Structure formats: structure tokens, C-alpha cells
Amino acid sequence: MTELEGMPIANIVLGEIIDEVTQKTYIFDTADKADVKPDLSAGKEDILRVKNRIIAMNRTEDICIGYDIKLTNNTFPTELMAIIDGGIITSDGYEGPEVGKVIERHPFTLNLYSEEKDYDSETLQYVQFAFKHNKGKPVEFKFEDGKFFVPEFESHSRPKKGEKPVYIKFLKQLPTGDTVPVTPTGTGDMAVVGGTVTQSNSDVGVTVTSNVKWTFVKAINQDDVTAGNFVVKKKSDSTVVTGNVTIDSTKKIVTFIPTSVEKGVVYIAEAKAVNLLDASGTTTAILVEFTTM
Incomplete structure (x- = not known):
């Protein structure tokens, strides 16, 4: 006989969302609760009964086809809104998807990290719960006077053929590397x-003031609006400036708001060639130099 000893795990230490289209990874440590419920294709049960006797029974089992997830977060991150709700981040906020139209939301992988605790509250290891191919739902808003707004983000995870509905891994450390913290960025x-x-x-004009703004003649593909395609860097050593890149609802205006820049330094703002929204071609790249003061 084998005695089973359970693993005491607690907390949501970290949340991680990977956009499966752009491959951007976003991390956040403000998640409060996650309700994960299996979506089942219900089986059937046929019973052959003759008067007061059951002669035979034919039963098919329930099959899990994915999970429905509701994530409660303690803050309001616009990056998560854009991925889950399907809208866009603008230079001055967030805009939901256009009403009356079908929205092609990006599928994403949701990783939730918990931790195994020792008797003295020390963390022994981390536990990753991974749910692939999520599609978000429109976000509900609930406001109450005297209380902080706590948003709830809902999504459906539907694995592909041959995949598993959930993957659980035991890790010695939390993920690090090429991730984007989900926090407000940019000072302007x-x-x-x-x-x-x-x-x-x-194809495009660029204006540099307290931020960098590219205005395109035609609408561009919003999936190309990335930190790799719209770059501000030092001319002397090509050090890249961190900041927030957004696109407006017309998909013609891209704005870069820097986190911080040095005074008296020459910078280069570059917009690389990106795809037009109507798939008719790409834009012409553009460079502009400017000196801060």
C-alpha cells in the first residue's frame, strides 16, 4: 500500500499571458482569484429495464474539451483588456471593439503560478498551471461606491487535437527573460x-514633441504595432528607449510614449515597413533624428 502525501500549495504568485499571434509575453502579479471550470461534452446513460429489474446498462463517459476561466485581478491593466476584450490601446486610454462586428481576438496561453509552502511558510518550489489556446470574452464592468474596481476577465481554453486541457509543471524559479510587465508605462x-x-x-509622417507620433496615409495591420517595428534609440550606441507603443481606433496613428530619456542626447525614431490592413502591400520605412533638452 502506498501512502499519498499531498502538496500544500497556496497563492497566485504570478500570472503570465502569451499572445499566440505576436508571441508577446505579459506578466502580472496582481491576480486575486482564478475560477477554472472544465467544459464537458456530457456522456449518456441508457438503461434496459424490465419491470423492476435492470437487465443492462450502456454508458458513455463525459469528455473534457477545455476549460472556462474567470480571472479576477486587483488592478485594471489595459494590456489584458486589449487581449481578452479584443479592443485596442490608444494614446490616451483604451477603446473596446467596434459594435456590431465580429472580432478576431488573438488566442493566448494563460500560465498561472502558485507555490508549494513548507511548515515555516518558506517556498519550496513553484507550480505552473498552463491553459493553451484561450479566446477572451467581452469584459464585464461592476462599479460600487466606496470600493476599488476589481475587473474580471473571462476566456475559453480549447486545446487542439492531441493536446491536453491542462499542463502542470514544478519549477524551481519563476519565469524571467523577454517579458513585458503589465503596468502603466510612459511619462510623456x-x-x-x-x-x-x-x-x-x-506613406507616413512622423512628429516628435513630448512623444513620437507616426501618422499613416492608409490603415495598417495592428499586429505589426510592436516595439520591434517602432523604435526610439540613441544615435551614439543604438541603446533602445523603453516606452509604450499604441495605435488609435482608425489604425492610422501610432504613438510612442517614452518611459524616460536623457537630456541633451541625439535620438533616432524609426518606423520599419509594416503591412497595410487591406493586405495590399507594406509601408515605406522612415527615420527621424531629434535632440532632447
Whole structure:
């Protein structure tokens, strides 16, 4: 006989969302609760009964086809809103998806990390629960006077053929590396010599003031609006400036708001060639130099 000893796990130490289209990874440590319920294809039970006797029974089992997940978070991260709700982050906030139209939300992998605790409350190891191929649902809003707004994000996880509905791993440390913390970024307090610097070509114009704004002639593919395609860096050594890249609802205006820049330094703002929304081609890349003050 084998005696089973359970593993005491507690807390949501970290949440991680991986956009399966752009491959961007977002981490957040403000999750409060996650309700994970299996979505079942219910089996059937046929009973052959003759008067007061059961002669035979034919039963098919329930089959799990995925999970329905409700994640409660203690803060309001617009990045999660954009992925789950299906809208876009703008230069001054967030806009939900257009009403009356079907939205192709990006599928994402949701990883939730808990921790195994020792009797003295020390963390022995971490436990990762992974749910693949989630699709978000429109976000519900509940406001109450005198209380903090606590958003709830819902999604459906539907694994593909041959995959498992949940993967559980035991880890010695939490994930690190190429991740984007889900926190507000950008200060918009940059100043440039001359007050305004501009540049343009046949596809796009760029204006540098307290931020960098690219205005395109035609709408572009919002999936191409990434930190890799819209870059601000030092001219001297190509050090990349961190900041927040957003696109407006027309999909023509991209704004970069820097986290911080140094004064008296020459920078280069670059927009690489990106795909047009109508798939008719790509834009022409553009560079502009400016000096901070």
C-alpha cells in the first residue's frame, strides 16, 4: 500500500499571458482569484429495464474539451483588456471593439503560478498551471461606491487535437527573460530642441514633441504595432528607449510614449515597413533624428 502525501500549495504568485499571434509575453502579479471550470461534452446513460429489474446498462463517459476561466485581478491593466476584450490601446486610454462586428481576438496561453509552502511558510518550489489556446470574452464592468474596481476577465481554453486541457509543471524559479510587465508605462514629459521635429514620406509622417507620433496615409495591420517595428534609440550606441507603443481606433496613428530619456542626447525614431490592413502591400520605412533638452 502506498501512502499519498499531498502538496500544500497556496497563492497566485504570478500570472503570465502569451499572445499566440505576436508571441508577446505579459506578466502580472496582481491576480486575486482564478475560477477554472472544465467544459464537458456530457456522456449518456441508457438503461434496459424490465419491470423492476435492470437487465443492462450502456454508458458513455463525459469528455473534457477545455476549460472556462474567470480571472479576477486587483488592478485594471489595459494590456489584458486589449487581449481578452479584443479592443485596442490608444494614446490616451483604451477603446473596446467596434459594435456590431465580429472580432478576431488573438488566442493566448494563460500560465498561472502558485507555490508549494513548507511548515515555516518558506517556498519550496513553484507550480505552473498552463491553459493553451484561450479566446477572451467581452469584459464585464461592476462599479460600487466606496470600493476599488476589481475587473474580471473571462476566456475559453480549447486545446487542439492531441493536446491536453491542462499542463502542470514544478519549477524551481519563476519565469524571467523577454517579458513585458503589465503596468502603466510612459511619462510623456520628453522635450526636444525646436519644440517639434517632423519628417515624412509618401506613406507616413512622423512628429516628435513630448512623444513620437507616426501618422499613416492608409490603415495598417495592428499586429505589426510592436516595439520591434517602432523604435526610439540613441544615435551614439543604438541603446533602445523603453516606452509604450499604441495605435488609435482608425489604425492610422501610432504613438510612442517614452518611459524616460536623457537630456541633451541625439535620438533616432524609426518606423520599419509594416503591412497595410487591406493586405495590399507594406509601408515605406522612415527615420527621424531629434535632440532632447
